[in-house]
Amino acid sequence: MRERRLQAIATMIAAVAVFSFMDGLLKLLSAHYPPMQVAALRGATSLPFTLLPVLLRGRLGDLRPRRWPMHLLRGMLSVLVLGGFIYAVRVLSLANAYAVFLSAPLIVAALSVPLLRERIDWRNWLAILVGLGGVLTMLRPSASGLSTLGTLAALVGAFAYALSAITVRVLTRSDTTVSVVFWTVGLMTVFAASIAAPGWVPIEHAHWKWLLGLGVLAAVAQYLLTEAFRSAPPSVVTPFEYTALLWGVALDRAVWHVLPSARVCVGGGIVILTGLYLIWHQRHSDRESARQPWQPATEKGRMLGHSSTVEIVAHKQEEDSP
Numbered sequence: 335m336r337e338r339r340l341q342a343i344a345t346m347i348a349a350v351a352v353f354s355f356m357d358g359l360l361k362l363l364s365a366h367y368p369p370m371q372v373a374a375l376r377g378a379t380s381l382p383f384t385l386l387p388v389l390l391r392g393r394l395g396d397l398r399p400r401r402w403p404m405h406l407l408r409g410m411l412s413v414l415v416l417g418g419f420i421y422a423v424r425v426l427s428l429a430n431a432y433a434v435f436l437s438a439p440l441i442v443a444a445l446s447v448p449l450l451r452e453r454i455d456w457r458n459w460l461a462i463l464v465g466l467g468g469v470l471t472m473l474r475p476s477a478s479g480l481s482t483l484g485t486l487a488a489l490v491g492a493f494a495y496a497l498s499a500i501t502v503r504v505l506t507r508s509d510t511t512v513s514v515v516f517w518t519v520g521l522m523t524v525f526a527a528s529i530a531a532p533g534w535v536p537i538e539h540a541h542w543k544w545l546l547g548l549g550v551l552a553a554v555a556q557y558l559l560t561e562a563f564r565s566a567p568p569s570v571v572t573p574f575e576y577t578a579l580l581w582g583v584a585l586d587r588a589v590w591h592v593l594p595s596a597r598v599c600v601g602g603g604i605v606i607l608t609g610l611y612l613i614w615h616q617r618h619s620d621r622e623s624a625r626q627p628w629q630p631a632t633e634k635g636r637m638l639g640h641s642s643t644v645e646i647v648a649h650k651q652e653e654d655s656p
Contacts, residue, residue, distance in 0.1 A: 342566035346574045349558035354581035356551040357419075357428060358589065359544050364424035366541065370530035373416035375537075377523030379549035383556075384516050399517050400508040404501055408514070409521025411498040413529070416522065418491030425484035428582035429594040433602030434472055434488035436576060439609050440465040441496035449500050458615060461608045468604025471597060569617040576606045 363372045388394060399405050422431040440462050446452045454462075473485050498518075505514050537545070562571045579602060586592050594602070 412522035414494035465608030471601035
């Protein structure tokens, strides 16, 4: 068991590394093309790799959507996620954008109370508030207006990611995972391309290899991520998503010769520590629940339980990532 979990952790770290290299390509492309066009290209390069396994297994029926309004909502939210993230990495370093975007699990936890009717105790609320304080530390207006806009764009993307993660709980009750992934990516691609169409920039010949790299890296990262979550519980592997910040710093230094500011390091550190606390608290609550006989608690006809924030985010991570 221990060896299997260590293997899952190593696989998760590898998946995050591959996603970080993919984000590096997005940053390179964003210097030449508008953010929405890059988002559309990101989606278009992912669709063939999403469809291929379905076609090989002869399971096209799995793609049939059952809740069109929810699929449309997730498609629109994904436009905000990718559009915000790509604009952020266009004007910020990867590490700066990651530091803000990693606040998404905190936002999921906060939104799960009004939207999913989950219960969060005061310690989790305190952790969420402290984590959002870390975001505010990074949001402090700087001398560069573009930097402030980039940070706000990353925050908008994080909020949209959190809302999209929560909609997974509704969609997966009726639709298959592959259907959710395909229609989310497909609709996002169509919406982003429609927005980008008036200002579409012809793709340079030298950049086609970057687009091919996007598709390949996305496929490899998705495979590694799925294997990590298949081999160990989400509470074991999810904390290692925060290694993205380390990969971002390494890529920033190697490719763009920049390092994050002290303010971003402090704010990002606060966000990561509070996110790790929420994961630890979730895992501790799960163990306590396992020791006690299960007793249903009802309120207005609904079953109540501990917060499933870690599982929601884990499920969403298995589907897509910026």
